[in-house]
Amino acid sequence: MTHEMILAGFGGQGVMVMGQLLTYAGMLEGAHVSWIPSYGPEMRGGTANCSVIISQEPIGSPIVTEATAVVAMNLPSFEKFESSLSSGGILVLNSSLIDRQSKRDDIRTYNVPANEIANSLGDARMANMVALGALNAALGYIVGTSQIMEAFKKIFAKKPGIVAPNELAILAGAKHVIG
Amino acid sequence: MSETRLMKGNEAIGEAAIIAGCRYYFGYPITPQTELMEYMAKRMPQIKGVFLQAESEIAAINMVYGAAGAGARVMTSSSSPGISLKAEGISYCAGAELPCVIVNIMRGGPGLGSIQPAQADYFQATKGGGHGDYRNIVLAPNSVQEMADLTILSFDLADKYRNPVMLLGDGALGQMMEPVNLEEKSLVPQKKPWAANGLGERTKPNVINSLYLKPEQLEAHNIHLQNKYQNILKQECRWEELSVEDAELIVVAYGITSRIARSAIEMAKRDGLKVGLFRPISLWPFPSERLLTLAKQTRAFLVTELSAGQMIEDVRLATGQMKPVHFYGRMGGMMPSSREIYNQINLIMREKEAVK
């Protein structure tokens, strides 16, 4: 199985790190992985997105054009990438900031109020972690939460204090999807 | 001792250079290679190396020239427009036979172009770029792992042949993250008795120079260079093949495009099509001989590049008029999807069927 994902939002929402955590966790699972950002002026303030691939096969193009999953953290991202989703794909919408629904009936959509959930956990900046937990759960746990947390500890080695709350955010996102 | 790390291609080059014993880096910021420069800025002081942000790409390559002339393993990196600025210095390095590694993380051109991935500097990299009859060894990785491995190889080849080596990547390879295994290697310091590092115990001064005012002397120097290039051509061709043995169509692609092509070929194979991949790893020397052999057994080639068609000229030169050479390229920072290349494969194969 090859998971080809696009994670998108506006600069500062943490979509890049969300992608890196997922990629890192995939690597720890022993899968083939790749992460590639959109880069350049659009990074500065506009929409930011990255492609993440987690696969049992060697990865061809790292740039995802036909996604099996899309996370849209804001409305422009939803508008830009809704059509990139393959039939049967999974769409995770940050319903805190997106008040629209997908009109496609060939995909599965998960509305996750990521900002509200993160806020309730004490820090709105963790909305990306809520979305990450939701995505992973929606995909049937392509990586283990423990692998995500191991990756988290590596990437945020200098901030051990934020590990526990972020794990709660990931679990809350997953819980929202699984119900 | 090795550990798998998740790294950007640009960063992997930097760490690999350090493993290769490079302790001098001179550069100038330009997207999409800047992470490499930033990585060196962080790492070099930790290992008592020299990182210096030059006032321009021109200054940076000339610092490389000076450091290489003094006998050090040295590197610079840039992206397309910056490489144009370095072209003069690269020609001087080639003329004075200075080993150095130049990284080009290509972006769209011409002119200021874009900052998105491209492969439009193939001519510049493999056919000269600067003035004079010279050749760079040009290596083209297609993964973050190869960014690292070929960086180490670049330093070795540079020293072995006293020649500039260009590592030719693109914005996608530079920016993407993949697992990479960096093996610690203990390197035997290279002896460089020709280096201009002060007479010391020598009695005869060393001169680093590319000036020969007498035409006889300059011709002799050129013949020497050409002999060296012939030797490189014989010994340093590198490539990778996938399913070429019974392929009716062979896709030829390097760097990031070879990965997109590989995905397309997998799709085609699922349809029962006999399609293979030929990936030059050394763009100069170009693996012409092997392509000629393959031309005898396949029915056609499809060259795909992020350009209007540059490497295709080498494929045509290598294979003569033996088999049709098709082309599919995107430009200006646009990347083809694997489906686009798959569609091209289908198109060519259907035409072949019609002819049959």
Add this chain to the structure above:
Amino acid sequence: MNTKLYERPESLTDVPFHYCPGCQHGIVHRIIAEVIDELGVRKQTIGVAPVGCSVLAYDYFNFDIVQASHGRAPAVATGVKRVCPDSTVFTYQGDGDLASIGCAEVVHAAARGERITTIFINNAIYGMTGGQMAPTTLVDQVTTTSPYGRNVNQVGTPLCISEMLSTIQGARFIARVAVNNPSNMAKAKAAIKKAFQLQNNGEGFCLVEVLSTCPTNWGMTPVEAVKWLETNMIPQYPLGVFKDAGGE
């Protein structure tokens, strides 16, 4: 017993200079060689030769030389010095090389306080290419590319490199000298020696600008050229120390 009054410095090879009659490159070469001998640093010296008349400097100096591309000698010297921090590294550059095409490199070497010495030969003209206008060409001076004289309205005024570089914080020692008479030659040697000593003490970027003649391209006899230098060049480019950050 015979007393040797004059001999070739060890830092010069036994190769006759190719320079034109009356050209002062030879004098400056000799001063540099004497200084390097006197400082006892010949075996650790690396010179960087430019593009220009002194492009063949590697034939004359008896120590390691790196020949640089046009204008880039300070960048090349930076690379050399960073690899060999205990060596004595100097660039030898003309006015086309340093003041025109290589202006950025010398400014930034100075700004970095690069521990190198630059000997800057200012003869107000391009020598090797045959007498074209340089940034240092005087107002109204006739050259092959200013055949009606340097026109200020078209190409501006002469660039005063020493004055300019002395404003840069990283510059340690900036002086302008001439070699038009024995007294000035002695001063030139003292300045050049100081510029090397300060480098060897690790004190930062040092530059000595040497006003020099180019009788061939000026279209003068050697004697006329010295006279012309005295009456025209020195008023435009006054001699002296422009910066001595040590403040001795």
